[in-house]
Amino acid sequence: MNRFLDRLLGRTPSSASQAKERMKLVLIHDRTDLTPTALEALKDELIQVISRYVEIEPSTVSIEMTQEGREQRLIADIPLRSNRRRRTG
Amino acid sequence: MAGKVLTVTSGKGGVGKTTATANLAVALAATGEKVVCIDADIGLRNLDVVLGLENRIVYDLVDVVEGRCRLRQALIRDKRLPDLFLIPAAQTRDKSAVSPSDMVRLADDLRQEFDWILIDSPAGIERGFRNAIAPADIVLVVTNPEVSAVRDADRIIGLIEAEEKGPARLVINRIKPDMVRRGDMLSADDVLELLAIELIGMVPEDENVVMSTNRGLPISLNGKSKAGQAFRNIARRLNGEEVPFMPMDEESGLRGWLARWIRPGGS
Numbered sequence: 326m327n328r329f330l331d332r333l334l335g336r337t338p339s340s341a342s343q344a345k346e347r348m349k350l351v352l353i354h355d356r357t358d359l360t361p362t363a364l365e366a367l368k369d370e371l372i373q374v375i376s377r378y379v380e381i382e383p384s385t386v387s388i389e390m391t392q393e394g395r396e397q398r399l400i401a402d403i404p405l406r407s408n409r410r411r412r413t414g
Numbered sequence: 415m416a417g418k419v420l421t422v423t424s425g426k427g428g429v430g431k432t433t434a435t436a437n438l439a440v441a442l443a444a445t446g447e448k449v450v451c452i453d454a455d456i457g458l459r460n461l462d463v464v465l466g467l468e469n470r471i472v473y474d475l476v477d478v479v480e481g482r483c484r485l486r487q488a489l490i491r492d493k494r495l496p497d498l499f500l501i502p503a504a505q506t507r508d509k510s511a512v513s514p515s516d517m518v519r520l521a522d523d524l525r526q527e528f529d530w531i532l533i534d535s536p537a538g539i540e541r542g543f544r545n546a547i548a549p550a551d552i553v554l555v556v557t558n559p560e561v562s563a564v565r566d567a568d569r570i571i572g573l574i575e576a577e578e579k580g581p582a583r584l585v586i587n588r589i590k591p592d593m594v595r596r597g598d599m600l601s602a603d604d605v606l607e608l609l610a611i612e613l614i615g616m617v618p619e620d621e622n623v624v625m626s627t628n629r630g631l632p633i634s635l636n637g638k639s640k641a642g643q644a645f646r647n648i649a650r651r652l653n654g655e656e657v658p659f660m661p662m663d664e665e666s667g668l669r670g671w672l673a674r675w676i677r678p679g680g681s
Binding site: 339340341342344345347348349351352355356392394395 | 560561564565568569571572575594596597598599600601604607608609610611
């Protein structure tokens with residue numbers, strides 16, 4: 326009954342939903358051979374390269390892996406610092 | 415006549431590949447198709463006992479490939495179904511005795527005479543697996559709703575695509591509806607979402623499978639069992655029929671009857 330209450334109040338996710346969330350991450354990394362560490366390194370290098378051409382704020386850059394069917398996609402969101410702000414500032 | 419080659423594989427062992435192969439073979443043969451199944455698990459022969467044909471083996475797959483017997487001599491005819499045959503695995507040899515090109519040649523010979531050539535793949539991703547998928551026209555991946563089986567299935571699906579044998583079709587075996595309902599087992603929908611391939615069958619856990627395997631009588635011969643019905647449905651889908659999937663969330667016994675009575679159409 327406690328377990329039931331916990332679940333009702335959203336305190337513990339069911340073991341099945343935990344399994345599903347864990348598997349989502351595991352499969353993404355299995356399919357791409359890209360570890361979280363490698364992804365971090367990729368992000369750092371990407372920031373360096375892009376910074377050579379445009380001004381960006383490294384802390385706003387986000388890179389994540391998404392999945393559509395069996396296709397993996399690397400999504401990078403890189404906000405640019407606007408020209409205007411640079412001139413006035 | 416040009417038969418189709420169907421390979422049953424899984425990555426992980428113990429998920430029900432051999433049971434699925436035996437039951438699909440029986441279900442297809444029972445509808446009048448001429449079927450041969452090949453046990454490609456060299457060194458770990460099992461399809462013969464599941465089919466109840468272990469006492470009739472004289473020659474095996476390696477004997478055929480190495481030319482010690484004619485193909486016809488290695489075909490064991492089923493006791494119950496005159497259109498069902500088995501080529502057993504060798505028990506005393508290793509996997510390297512057979513190559514993928516041997517399997518392609520053998521399958522091409524069998525295509526002349528059979529509607530279906532079913533190949534039971536060994537577990538793993540090595541030579542035996544490559545042998546099993548080399549001649550395949552259709553590949554079925556069997557998995558269970560458990561993390562290790564799902565992960566291995568995903569790996570195998572990737573390898574099948576890389577070998578250009580895809581898209582593989584999925585059989586989710588040993589679903590326990592009670593556990594799924596309690597949120598303690600991945601549902602078929604969860605597994606499908608994770609693996610993202612086409613579903614061809616869902617088979618509920620069924621004690622009758624163990625009992626019928628004990629007797630060497632595949633469960634699809636049993637008209638009443640749910641697992642048997644699920645395998646017969648897969649066979650019909652393989653033959654191009656549109657068969658709706660059996661609901662996996664129906665409660666059995668008194669509780670199920672009460673639940674259905676109290677909230678009709680519910681759940």
